[in-house]
Amino acid sequence: xxxxxxxxAFIASIGAISKAITVTVFPAVTPLRGQVxxxxxxxxxxxxxxxxxxxxAWLSRDEWSRHAALRQPADQHRFATTRAxxxxxxxxxxxxxxxxxxxxxxxxxxxxxxxxxxxxxDASRVVFNASHAxxxxxxxxxxxAGGAGVELGVDIERIDxxxxxxxxxxxxxxxxxxxxLAQRKAEARRTAFYRIWTAKEAFFKALGDGIGDQLPCVxxxxxxxxxxxxxxxxxxxxxxxCAHRMTLRAIDVPHGYVATLAVHD
Numbered sequence: 437x438x439x440x441x442x443x444x445a446f447i448a449s450i451g452a453i454s455k456a457i458t459v460t461v462f463p464a465v466t467p468l469r470g471q472v473x474x475x476x477x478x479x480x481x482x483x484x485x486x487x488x489x490x491x492x493a494w495l496s497r498d499e500w501s502r503h504a505a506l507r508q509p510a511d512q513h514r515f516a517t518t519r520a521x522x523x524x525x526x527x528x529x530x531x532x533x534x535x536x537x538x539x540x541x542x543x544x545x546x547x548x549x550x551x552x553x554x555x556x557x558d559a560s561r562v563v564f565n566a567s568h569a570x571x572x573x574x575x576x577x578x579x580x581a582g583g584a585g586v587e588l589g590v591d592i593e594r595i596d597x598x599x600x601x602x603x604x605x606x607x608x609x610x611x612x613x614x615x616x617l618a619q620r621k622a623e624a625r626r627t628a629f630y631r632i633w634t635a636k637e638a639f640f641k642a643l644g645d646g647i648g649d650q651l652p653c654v655x656x657x658x659x660x661x662x663x664x665x666x667x668x669x670x671x672x673x674x675x676x677x678c679a680h681r682m683t684l685r686a687i688d689v690p691h692g693y694v695a696t697l698a699v700h701d
Contacts, residue, residue, distance in 0.1 A: 462488045465521045470688055471664065474699050475586050477578035479687060480525060484517040484573050491520040494534040518573040522566055525575055529562055546587075546644035563588050565641055567695070570594035574687065574695055585701065589641030590687075591634040592695035601629045608633050610655040630694045632656045635666050635684050638698035643678055654679065659686055666696065 464483040473479070495503070499519050506512045523534035526549060530537065538550040547566075551559040561580040565588040566573060576590040605614050613632055617625050635656045640647050653675055657667040666684035670676045678700065687695040 462490055462520070462524070464488060464517060465524065468688065471685070473578075473685060473697060474683055475578050475581060475701065477576055477588060477697065477699060479590070479697065480521065480575045480577075481689065482517060482521045482568075482573040482575060483571060484514040484568060485571050487513050487516040488520050490524065490534070491516045494520050494523045496535075514568045514573065518566055518568045518575070521573065522564070522575055525577060526562065526564065529577060530559060542644055544644055544646050546641070565590045565638075567591045567637075567641075570693065572690065572693060574689070576697055578699070587642045587644065587700045589638040589643070589698035589700070590695065591637035591641065592687075592689060592693055593630050593634050593637075594693050595627060595630050597626070599626075601626050605629070606652070607649075608636065608651045610652045612655050627694065628658060631658055631666075631686065631696070634694050634696040635668065635686075635698070638696040639668055639679075639682060639684065642682065642698040642700040650675070656684070664688075 464485075466481045466483075468479045468481055471479075495516065499516075503512055503515050506515060520534070522539075523537045526537045526539075527534040530549070539547050540550045541547050547564070549559040549562050549564070562577065563580065563586055564575065564577045566575045567590050568574070569592050572592060572594075574590050574592045576588045578586055578588055580586055605617070608629070609617065609632065617628055617632075620628055633651075636651045636654055637647065639654060639656075640650060653672050654668050654670045657669075659665055664686040666686060668679040668682055668684055670679055681700055683699045683701075685697045685699075687697055689695045
């Protein structure tokens with residue numbers, strides 16, 4: 437992999453003036469091209485083993501404060517790399533410099549793009565979500581189509597052999613999932629647990645809900661052989677209605693990790 441940055445040049449219209457903007461996305465950011473997702477959603481895999489030099493100019497003062505509050509270097513690398521990659525990709529999407537991208541948060545913390553200049557008047561049509569774990573992050577970006585509202589959630593987890601899956605199960609799994617998982621062999625049980633966990637995290641991130649104690653309220657069925665589609669159901673009326681409008685897809689990520697994309701429309 438080359439150590440030189442990859443540059444994307446395109447035209448952004450601002451009023452009657454058009455200008456060429458070059459947005460740099462560093463080599464650690466790789467588009468996932470093997471899967472096609474609804475609503476034109478695109479996903480990028482980000483390697484987070486070192487803070488990219490672009491972060492110095494792209495991250496905001498608030499982001500650097502959050503970075504400084506993290507005690508472990510690995511956590512700092514993950515945060516800075518993910519935020520820099522997000523700014524680079526959103527900047528390319530909107531036609532502005534990465535440092536000009538403004539990210540706000542909804543009442544329950546779900547991030548969104550704020551309109552900050554004439555060039556970003558369509559910022560409300562851009563939807564995104566990000567997640568990181570271990571050495572990787574995922575960033576999903578899509579666009580609202582017409583009047584249709586679309587929200588995204590994405591989650592990636594590293595499969596940790598030291599995590600007490602049985603101890604965590606009551607906090608994550610529905611009774612039906614727990615009964616199904618108990619019949620699996622140990623290694624398969626651990627992978628399936630993480631697959632269900634990422635699906636639920638993505639589900640609630642797409643809704644913009646806090647996770648709280650809601651995870652066991654949703655039941656996820658894993659993909660049938662040869663597919664990547666997961667199905668969510670719930671006995672809770674509100675969550676059942678949301679599940680009916682939710683598409684869950686398992687994402688192809690490096691060995692030892694699992695990830696899920698949720699699209700709510």
